[in-house]
Amino acid sequence: MFRIRTINKISSDGLDLFPRDLYEVASDLPNPDAILVRSDSLHGIEFPQTLKAIARAGAGVNNIPVAQCSERGVVVFNTPGGNANAVKELTIAALLLASRTILEGIAWVRSLKEKADEVPELVEKGKGRFTGPEIRGKTIGVIGLGAVGVMVANDAAALGMKVIGYDPYISVEAAWNLSRHIERAETLEGLLARADYVTLHVPLSDTTKGLLDAEKFRIMKKGARIINLARGGLVNEAEIIEALVSEKLGVYVTDFPTAELLACPRTICIPHLGASTPEAEDNCAAMAVHQLMEFLESGNIKNSVNFPRCRLEQRAPCRLLVVNRNIPNMVGQITTILAGAGINITDLINHHRDEYAYNIIDTEQRLPPGVREQLEKVEGIIRVRTIEQIE
Template sequence: MSTITLDKIKTIKTLNNIAERGLNVFDKENFKIDNDSENPDAFVLRSFNMHTMEFGDNLKAIARAGAGVNNIPVDKCTEQGIVVFNTPGANANAVKEMVLTSLMASSRNLFAGVTWTKSLEGEGDQIPKLVEAGKKQFVGKEIKGKTLGVIGLGAIGALVANDALDLDMDVIGFDPFISVDTAWSLSRNVQRAMSIEELFANSDYITVHVPLTDDTRGMFNQQTFSIMKPGVHILNFSRGELVNEADMEVALENGTVGKYITDFPNEKVLKMKNTVPIPHLGASTKESEENCAIMAARQVKEFLETGNIKNSVNFPNASLPYTGKKRVAAFHKNVPNMVGQITMAISNYDLNIADMVNRSRGEYAYTMVDIDNKVNGDIIPGLEEKLKQIEGMVTTRII
């Protein structure tokens, strides 16, 4: 049960089926799940496409129960002062297990072997003999002693790298933006590649775990294939667009790439030689869906109750211990003297500042200020309106 009492019940609307354990995070004293609401305080969703939606003036937060936010108009949300959350790491174990399963199964030609075996239906007593005669076409190779290149050492990549070491593989990692938290969790036995070209040249298997950006789009292409070991296996559980499919088709045909395992099949991929098309199962486990739902709900709840932000894709992360004092939360342009104007507006009401935090992200910033005075009632009359008049202010709340 929440220890915080809000000034009014907040409305949460879901746009996909969200695991019940996630929805249970919202206590009934402060929150209401209302999927008929036309102007909720927050949305919680998975893959629902929001790009054609219009947002009400009451909307404060959107939480994606998953890592990717391509289905959310993030820029539009930022302009309107709506914080967008995702849940990095909540599905990491599910994806890691699928990567390692596919790594081993494809190396042993398990998928093709099972498909061929099922085609023997109807051969009756001849099946055992046919199996023994035909199994040689599916001779594979062991992963032990081979080198796995891991591109992107975030929550998923780090888990894959560490477990691959336990499978007696050599592991090379490349991530120029590795976080401190990930660095602490990564085994010291993961070799660091100084460039992505170094990883390409030395890997028998390559798995990629990076977001889709202008820099990563089509990163697997004719030029990069030419650097790799002949017959390399490439595993893509991140985004289909990371691969130039026309170049991949040629590379698979001539053996430059030995096998392409992808969680993002389409018509072109299905026609390619030596592909293992998986129907987007990377994070499809009951546990993963529950973990993502719980994490998304907790982030929304924390933000609505205290203003604290964690795992936002458009606002800066910011946290200030909540002590029950009145709190001003302001999202504004990242321009000079904004903090000064905010504190001046507060002091003009004869209010003292107990604590504050200011964090920026690109063109925008987020400021929280705790008021030291004991304030009667739910609001400080006139203060919020005064803050909204500051040039460059996007949204304000008094919690």
């Protein structure tokens, strides 16, 4: 029986996927095998020794102490693409809000509510204050062509926009899904120089923090509009405010409001609604549950942020899973110990990611007493787990 502790309210569409004869699921379970979380912070929480995995029902994992988990061999999963359509739709809405002065017009009309019969005439007289350009025929630069970026690029092209995409790390899967009408930018600067609109769809990291700053704004067209529903830190806030105040940039739409941005008149601040749809919550929960089940039952890893993707179809009755530091001769030491114990290996896969490696080893026999302890004593091995095939 696997024990799953839930943190936050998790969609029942996901939780109902756990077979109740194999999983116990509750928000107050002690010593869980896995944690399923949405947005609550896990920083500062003491994890039990039983914990093998954490699944985030969403894309970002800054609410999870990933480095600490890696050191303990705890696999951290996220659900990239689960909320992609929700974010894409909000991006299209942001694109239109950035172009047409819709919000200002709505606010002005509401201010007329005491004018009674005068409202229709006042609307006709005042509507000229709220004009804005159409997006058809304009150029949009899409930075980051992952699950969301590809969908945004394709839909923008369908709306009649000229679309330039930039992603030096685009995956084969994403490239297959990208419309042939999308032009590929060789450099970020080349995209910025041509775009009337720029939308960001990249993760926040040391290399992307402050990706758009004063230097990049100087390259851009006067009056260009920027949409950032990815992460606030991708844009240098002080420098974009300066560019907006000087009217170098036209509008900044962001899903990450701050007091400084709210005080700037050329910003549209959305209260972090990118994934706030019931469909996105259902999709992310279902993805997270499937990934946890596959990992706990078979040891396979998909969509982990701290360990490599690793999958091996189980054909032998017993399976050994080893997490170790990515240093020389680890596989040799593991197989030597198993050979010394008379264990016949039927299949083996070893993948690494940065400082850590993960091994799936199928065997015909269970580990004899003492072998697991012998493996755990090897310098560099972080965690050892065994699985017997579930009928």
